[in-house]
Amino acid sequence: MSAELRQQRERSRKSLLRANTAVAFVLIVVLGLGLAATWLGLRATRLGAEAERGRQRAEEAESRARSELWHAYLAEAKATRLGDTLDRGRAALDLIRQAAEIAPAPELRKEAVAALALPGFQLDSSLPFNPAMTAYEFDPRLERCAVGLTNGDIVLYRMKDRSEAQRLRKVDGAIPEDQGAPLLMEFSRDGRRLSARYRQGALAVWELSAGRTCFLHDADKPRGPTSRGRLSTDAKIIVGPVRNPRDGMAVFEIETGREIAFFAEFTSFRHASVRPGFPMFAANDGTNVVVVNWETGARVSKLPFEAGVRATAWSRDGKLLAIAGGLLDVHLWDIDKAQRTVLPGYKSDVATVAFDPSGERLATSCTDGSSQLWDLRDRRLLGTTTEGHITHWGDNDRIGWERHQAGLETRRLSGSSVYRRIVGPLDKSDPSRMDVTPDGNWAVSAFKREGLFIWNLRQSTSPDWVPLPGIYSLCFHPREPTAWVARRGGAEQRSYQVVTNGNHASLELGDRRPLRGVPGRRLDLVTSSLDGSALAWVELGAGRAWTDLWSRDLAPIVIQPIAHNSTADEWSSPRGSGSISLSPDGQWIACGRSGGFGVKVCDAKTGSLIAQLASAEADVQFSPDGRWLVAAGGDECALFRTGDWSRAWLQPQERFYQKFCAAFAPDSKTVAVAKAPRSTLLFDAATGEPLGELEAPDASPITSIRWASEDRLVLATRENQLDVWELGRMRRQLAALKLGDRTPGLQGPLVARTTTAAGQATLPTAWIAFAVLATVGLVAVIALLSLARHRRLIDDYSRTEALASQRERELEGEREINRLKSGFVSLVSHEFRTPLGIIQSSAQILERYLEKLPPEQRRDQLASITKNVRRMGSLIDEVLLLGKSEAGQMRFAPAPLALGELCSRLVEEMLSATHRQCPIELVAEPMPPALVDESLLRHILSNLLSNATKYSPPGSPVRLRVRREGSHAVIEVRDDGMGIPEADRAKLFTAFHRGANVGQIGGTGLGLTIVLRCVKLHGGDIAVDSQEGRGTQFTARLPVFESTGPPSPSRLDAPVNGPARQPQ
Incomplete structure (x- = not known):
């Protein structure tokens, strides 16, 4: 190795070492920064988590507090409403309003509706106490108040402005000074005179217009206190205890001062009260209250009252006498009928009693400081108060009372603006037979067969009684001022009109106009469709029902499927449910009391049954738009769609009474259903979602519901009362409370979430966090680049693998094709070799022994040759046909063809070709000529029949069925042969x-392939159903008919049924 090369390698080594060192240093720095950032981040996270937990705890505590406050408001509102205080409605609404500010909810809305139904007790005027006051008395109209002073004067104050209207000075009445201050007073009925009993016994009558006395007795000297003097209705007579010249009850003529009568048995401390309109008074003799006629001296009545009598009072018409005292009860006597009614439940002596001007209500006050208001029509306690003594009852529902240590007040008993109760006679109650006029202002109900009650729904006055003997049922015309009536004398029609006499309005029925009805039948019930075009009649005794399309002048149609319950006599109406109901257009009639068979719907024009919807009995009504039918039963209320008579929704009901009822709103969007004696549920008709609950105070079981108008719902009760709900006003008042119709339920906490800062990072922490984020971002970029490179490698590898798999599949397909081709070549070779061998053998026999063979054997050999030639030709045809199909050269030439005839011929040919090995049963339904390719259809049928015969044991039947379904011909071939293994069905x-x-059964495996191609050329499909060992069924569906309508009889094939030919 040269020195230069060694140096170069050393430089490379050092360069690599420096690079590695730099990278290591950078990694160490990054790691240190990361650890520091991690520590700071963990610390900040811990502090932030602690702050968040603190915030959540604070929110949860606030939420719990608000929830507890909400529930406390709700509970207190309910307790207040269910109490008996006179102003409980206002107090409950104040609590509900505070709860709604926290969270509106359906529970609040229900409670608000119940509170809105309560009457009000509103302050009208007040007069503060005068320290010198010794007595007080309101005039009959509660416009003035007479106040007795310690100096003996009487001052009359105007209640509306507390101003002094008049002062009756003692000296002006010639009343001696030693008689002291007035203790007891009473105004005359017209308010023009005032009687006054003074402390030392003097009895005076003041003429208010003159400011002087017009009568004075027992004023000559002091004699001590005694009871008050009572004025007659015309203020001409005064009755009161006297002591001069003797002790007893005296009757005086005021103008002359003449004593008319004297009764010594009533001492000066006994109370007396003059009967309005009669020369009579009632007074206590110590053990009884005696009604005395002062003109004749006769004792008219003797009414026992064992304890001390403290107060007596007459109703303004003089019919009722109230007696109160130490019995802890108030006795009400009807003097003419000698009937007593007891008002119980008092805890102390009753000190005062006062009737309202109508005599239908009574006010009482007790020595314990409480006062009570009673509704005498149903002996119901309207309310109590412990804030003062109610002593007077004036006009326009105004009462006068003494507030404890506060003063004198007049208050107004205002009825609820959303709810009114109209009370009828309790002894004439049959409220399930009721209907309302289309304008929603009047209701009519019947009592037995005697007559009608006419109810004014815009006022709370008692109903008018109209005698109408033999009345069974009544239904108002929905658009005209007439009514249909079912009566003992037959069906009739009557017009009606509103007649006003002074302040009293009444509904008067016109003269009778006979109706056709159902001749020869006693009709008990009648109802009409909403458009008035159709009527329905019911004869209860026979349980029969008819529809009467009277507007088309058609004869009544008997509804045979309906067997009406003979005891269900409640009226039916387009405005509420009943035992029967007609659809708005008169197309259908529904009966919910069909003899124990539940709800049935029939065609009103033909009488045929359309649907049976429920098994239990129910009251029914069609909705005004005709989309719904409600069935209100004893245990459930169901709504059905009239489009397909399917059930839309079902609501379980509280079974409380044998009556069940419902009513649709005029817009069909809401349905009202009686839930319990005190309440009615409102449901959304489309969804069945509860919209609200109407809870009436002190209600009795509801027996009938009528939706009188868009905003007025009328409920009839068992006690012959009508509860009238003004829904429009109720919705507006609920909206003011933020409790509208679609109030959401309570979801999650009852408080709004507060937002508090969880802390903000300091500047160094923010920079460290930024550095960490930058580092993480760099690492992420490197990782992404690495991942991208790896992804490319993986994609390349995946493509390579996919290509290899594709090549493997293609090779496997080629191998399969080669295997199938090899098998086919082997099969064809075998299939050709066998017939060729037979043909060759037969030809050699004929060649060598033609002359020696008998004619029969010659024919057999020739037939064998012919058979095997055909066998080879068939195999060649199948191969050629498959080839044409693969090449797309198979022709499809449809032409009209009688399928039945073709199938019959093919069955005969198949039986002949198989030597009748298996019988073939052909069932071909009549049908018009089909547009098919006969050649292709032959391939379909022959292959399917051939396979069915081939793979079935000899003698086993093969079934061929041809039928039509709309535009399709359905071909079914079924056998009882060996079946197809499940593993082979996919191929x-x-x-x-x-x-x-x-096994050894011959075949090429091409027949079903050819069948499928021929079926597809027809645009059809084929299905197979097979069980191995039990047989196979092929079903081919070919669209070969032009329309789906029923075929014309002239074009039908002749029917081909049963087996085409049985084997001989």
Whole structure:
């Protein structure tokens, strides 16, 4: 080695060493920086994680606190609503509003609806206490308040502005000074006179217009306190206890001061009350309350009351007398009927009672400081309060009361703006038979067979009673002011109109116009379609139903599939569910009470059954747009699509009563379903999603629902009440509470997430992080370049491998082709050698022994030659046909052909060719001529039949069936032979391939390949179904017909059924 070469190598070694040293130094520096950055990063990560955990803990604590507060608001709102305070509705809504600010939710919306249904108790006016006040009394209209002062004067204040309206000075009434201050007072019914009982017994009546007394008794000297004087309705008579000239109850004529009657059994400490409109008063004799006629002196009634009587009061019409005291009950007496009603539940003595002007409600106050309001129509407690004593009830739902240590107030009992209850007579209850007018302002219900209740849905007044003997059912015309009526005397139609008499509006029915109905039948139920074009009638006794397309003047059509339940007498209507329902256009009739067979839908024009939708009985209604049918049953409510009668959704129900009902909204988007005695659910008709729940206060079981108008829902209850929901107002008030129809549910925390900084990196940490990122980026670039190079190598290797695999597959395919060709050559050689040997043997026999052979043997030898020549020709034909197919030279020339006749001929030829080895059964359905290539079809049929015969044991039947399906001819060939092994089915149509189980049975493996090519030329397909050892079925489908309609009878082939020919 030369010195120059050694030097060059040494320089290369040193250069490589310097390069390696530099690289090592750089790597050490990078490694050090990386370790430092890693340590700083881990420390920063740890600190950041601790900060994040602290933030999360703070958020979770806040979320829990807000959630607990939300649930507390909800629980308190519900408890307040379910309480009995008069202003519980307002208090509950205040709590709900605060909860909605945290998170709106469906639970809040439900609670808000229930709270909105409660009546209000709003302050109207107030008057502060005067320290010198000794007594007070409101006038009947609650516009003024008389206040007695310690100096004996009486001051009248205007409640609206607290101003002094009048002062009744003691001296102006000639009342002696020693009579002291007034203790008890009472206004006359017209408010023009005021009676006053003074501390020392004087009884005076003030004429307010004159400011002077018009009656004065027991004022001559002090005698001590006694009970108040009570004025008659016309303020001409005063009744009260007196002590001069004797102790007892006296009746005076005010104008003259004349004593009309005197009753010594009632002492000066007994209470009395004058019966409005009658010369009677009620007073306590110590053990009973006695009603006395002062004109005749007769004792009209004696009403027992064992404890001390503290208060009595009459209703304004004089029918009811309320008695209260120490029994802890209030007794209500109907004097004319001598019937008593007890209002229980008091915990202390009842001190005052007061009727409202209608006599339908009663206010009471107790010595424990509580007051109660009662609805006398259903003996329901409307509410209580512990804030004061209710003493008076004026017009327009205004009450007067004394606030404890605060003053005097008038408050207004405002009904709910979203909910009203209309109460009918409890002894005449049949609310499941109800319908509403199309404008949604009136409802009509029937009681037994006696008459109708007419309900004004815009007011809360009691319904009007209209006698209509023999009434069974009524349904309003959906577009005209008429009603269809089913009555004992037959079907009829009546018009109606609204009549106003002063402040009272009523619905009056017009004269009867007979309808055809169903002649000879007693019709119990009637309903109509929404367009009014069709009616449906039901005879309960026979369980029969009819549709009456009266607008087309067609005879009634009996609905045979419907056997109506004879006890289901609830009315049906286009505005709510019933036992039957007509679709809006009158096309269908549905019955949910079909004799225990569930819900049936029938064609209203033919009476034929269309669908049976449910097995349980239910009330049914079609939606106004005709897309849906609701079936409300005792355990579930289901909605069905009328397009295909499939069920859209199902909602389980709470079974609470034997009645079940539902109603669609006029826009068909919502359906209302009775859920429980207190509530009604609203569902989205399309999805079944609950939209809300209507919960009425103190409700009774719901028996019927009618959607009267877009914004008014009417519920009839078992106690002959109508609950009216104003849904439009309710939606607006819920929106104001941020609780609209589509309130989302509670998802995740109930609080909004707060964003807090987790800390920011300092400047050195940021630079280190940047350096680490730059280093990592450099390494990443190097790694990417390396990866790219490796990827190229891998791609090259993958392409090489893929190319090798492709070459291997091609070689394997060539080997397979060569193997198949070799097998085919061997097969052809064998197939040719055998017949050629037979032909040669037969030819030699004929050549040598022609003259010696009998004629029969000559013919046999010639037949053998002919048979084997045909066998060789068939094999050559198959090979040539396959070759044409491979070269694309096979012609497809379709022409009309009778398939049945062709199949019959081919079956006969096959039986002859196989010497009837297997019987062939042909079933060819009638069909028009098919557009097929006869030559190709022959190849299909002959190969399939030949294979079926060849691979079946002798005598085993082969079945050929030809039928039509739309535009396709379906050819089925089935045998009971050896079947095809599962491993061979994938290559079944491959040329030269034969099954592994064919054994010594001859064949080329070309037949099915030719069949497949011929089927494809027709544009069809072929399928195989085979089980080894049990047989095979080939099914070919060829599109050979022009249309899918039914064939014309004149073009049908003659039917070919059963076996074509049986073997002889």
